[in-house]
Amino acid sequence: MVAPAVSPDSTGPQPPARSPRWAVLLRCLAVVAAGALTYLAWPPRTTWWLAPLGIAVLGWVLHGRRARAGFGYGFLYGMGLMTPALAWTGVFVGPVAWLPLSAVEALFVGVATAAIAVVSTLRAAPVWMALLWVAGETLRSVFPFGGFPWVKLAFSQPDGLYLPLATLGGTPLIALAVATTGFGLGVLARRFATRDFTVARVAGPVAAAVLPLLAAIAATGAVGTDANAGTATVAAVQGNVPRAGLDFNAQRRAVLDNHVARTRQLAEDVRSGRVPQPDLVIWPENASDIDPFRNPDARAEIDEVTKAIGAPVAVGSVVVGDDRLPRNTVVQWDPQRGPVDTYTKRQLQPFGETMPYRSFFRLFSAAVDRAGNFQPGTEATVFTMGPARVAITTCYEVAFDSVVRESVTNGSTLLAVPTNNATFGRSEMTYQQLAMDRVRAVEHGRSVVVAATSGVSALVRPDGSVVASTDLFTPAALVARLPLRSTTTMSDRLGVWPETAMVALGLAALVVALVAGRRARSAGTGQPTGTTGAGAPPTT
Structure with a gap:
């Protein structure tokens, strides 16, 4: 040098x-x-x-x-x-x-x-x-x-x-x-x-x-945009929340019901020919904060609507482990077999999902007790959903280079980002996060499916362009055919x-x-x- x-x-x-x-x-x-x-x-x-x-x-x-x-x-x-x-x-x-x-x-x-x-x-x-x-x-x-x-x-x-x-x-x-x-x-x-x-x-x-x-x-x-691993018709469901704020988790059943209802409407639109049959469906983070493994009602609702849409659904859930501690988990739900795979969020949000030095920060505000005690996952799981191999990067994780890279380079052809931005109202947070999703699309040469509880949900091509997006706090379902790509970019290879x-x-x-x-x-x-x-x- x-x-x-x-x-x-x-x-x-x-x-x-x-x-x-x-x-x-x-x-x-x-x-x-x-x-x-x-x-x-x-x-x-x-x-x-x-x-x-x-x-x-x-x-x-x-x-x-x-x-x-x-x-x-x-x-x-x-x-x-x-x-x-x-x-x-x-x-x-x-x-x-x-x-x-x-x-x-x-x-x-x-x-x-x-x-x-x-x-x-x-x-x-x-x-x-x-x-x-x-x-x-x-x-x-x-x-x-x-x-x-x-x-x-x-x-x-x-x-x-x-x-x-x-x-x-x-x-x-x-x-x-x-x-x-x-x-x-x-x-x-x-x-x-x-x-x-x-x-x-x-x-x-x-x-x-x-x-x-x-x-x-x-x-x-x-910038790679060719569909060298085929294509997939992808749906992102935005069920919306009854109201914004930190207490949205107190409305857990309503949020689940909203996503079930919007997916059921999507199934009706498919049957009537208004939209094409999706190969896979992505729900947002926290779409089911009721643990479907422990709650029969939640499991029955998800199972029924997955059969109705006739495609595997990635369900953002809060799952309680054997240690009785929560995990921010995406569950792959198959129409015939039910839950077949899971991905647990690895990069947790401090002062939100976890609270470092809780007793110390409580001296400044009792709001620290709103923070959770979530446990991180350890594996960059890839879901096989229809023709796609879907890497999952949940919400906050998309900001971290290494977390996204590990997920994408684990044999994926598509990237999904389930997210929950309801806590931040109509602020710029969701647009800043969508910007990250678009940068990641180019960085890794993957189409990106962004499913948000309250918006903005979006479908993004590998060149970072947005195929479709939703408004804030509006129930919606986005459906489009996206290219699947297995090629790793120079950025992926250099790490x-x-x-x-x-x-x-x-x-x-x-x-x-x-x-x-x-x-x-x-x-x-x-x-x-x-x-x-x-x-x-x-x-x-």
């Missing part, structure tokens, strides 16, 4: 001048606005191009800053991004969940931007900065409590030109491309603002801004290695910048601004 070199404009003695307070205030306001601008790239909006523009403003502010200042500006940027993006977490429990989560996620952004500030004066800085952005996303995807990768740059791009890169390197490659473009635009804007725009000085940032987009356009041909390489390269650039700063101080030639915190001039 060629070590990243220190940029010519970052060397030499730097006067220890402190920025005026008004300039610091303006930069603080700029990064908060940049975070909000980046947030506006997320669905339900289709303004995907705002993401690199927000990153560009952030990069401008971070250029040449010390690590400490980089952390502070990054935290403010993170609050500008996370606070609106995660507002859905407080729909029914208020700011006690929403604001602390936003602040924690913003702290992780700050950690990344502290490092990004350090490398911002190296040659090819946009690339090193983007690699460290990916490293920051990787960190908050695994820590704490199993990580929270919800607001990843890739998930802002289901309608963007960067989307085809998912098939080559998954969500990290999309993030790298978006961030490189953004940081390149930031450097380019700085060059023009300082009238430092000779051809030699702008060639690098122009390349950083443009080449990722050109690579993404070129990758369009690598975690692209992300690992990106993180390693970013950290290597950080080490080079730190060493360069230390050598400069030792030689008495001054501190390259932004290379380290200790001994740096007090520029903020």
Whole structure:
């Protein structure tokens, strides 16, 4: 590897001048606005191009800053991004969940931007900065409590030109491309603002801004859409819930009855010829919170309606184990044989399905006792349903790269995402999750069936396009013929290695910048601004 070199404009003695307070205030306001601008790239909006523009403003502010200042500006940027993006977490429990989560996620952004500030004066800085952005996303995807990768740059791009890169390197490659473009635009804007725009000085940032987009356009041909494993007529049933809110589980029988009724109506539509006979049916997560293995009434209802539709049904259920603890389980129900297979959710949602440090967090809110005590599954089960081999990724799991990859590469030809978004009302949460589903379709070259209790349910082609979708809080059934694919994408075959390489390269650039700063101080030639915190001039 060629070590990243220190940029010519970052060397030499730097006067220890402190920025005026008004300039610091303006930069603080700029990064908060940049975070909000980046947030506006997320669905339900289709303004995907705002993401690199927000990153560009952030990069401008971070250029040449010390690590400490980089952390502070990054935290403010993170609050500008996370606070609106995660507002859905407080729909029914208020700011006690929403604001602390936003602040924690913003702290992780700050950690990344502290490092990004350090490398911002190296040659090819946009690339090193983007690699460290990916490293920051990787960190908050695994820590704490199993990580929270919800607001990843890739998930802002289901309608963007960067989307085809998912098939080559998954969500990290999309993030790298978006961030490189953004940081390149930031450097380019700085060059023009300082009238430092000779051809030699702008060639690098122009390349950083443009080449990722050109690579993404070129990758369009690598997106697989052929039905190399046949086709299947798929139905997604959205039964709806009587009312939204945290108490929807108290209406368990009504929710089950709604899904039975809507599936029975689908069966009548099939008999009348209004819709084609489905080969398989996907119900949402929590469609039957009444354990059908322990409750004869629930079992009889599911059995009857499965026979009526004449196709296997994946039933989202809450199943109680022999240890008397609940599992979030999808049950494969056959029209002739009844329940034949199960998949238990492996990546559980902390502070929802589980409650880490319950006694501690109870000091702040009694709402923690609403959280469950669910037990995780261990196997990436694939259901054989008609002509399809269906990988299951339940709700929250779809945000996690490794969980989806393990499910899809276990011999699947179709991906199903049963989900329950009723708790979050009419917030943007369900649209953000659908964006993830669309990115996963391209990443793994699979059609995706999204079945939600209250919406938005959708059928997605392997290129990420939506065949059909539902409205919120409306009973509906979507039926369409989708391609089945068994081919693994480059992203599937490479697995975690692209992300690992990106993180390693970013950290290597950080080490080079730190060493360069230390050598400069030792030689008495001054501190390259932004290379380290200790001994740096007090520029903020």
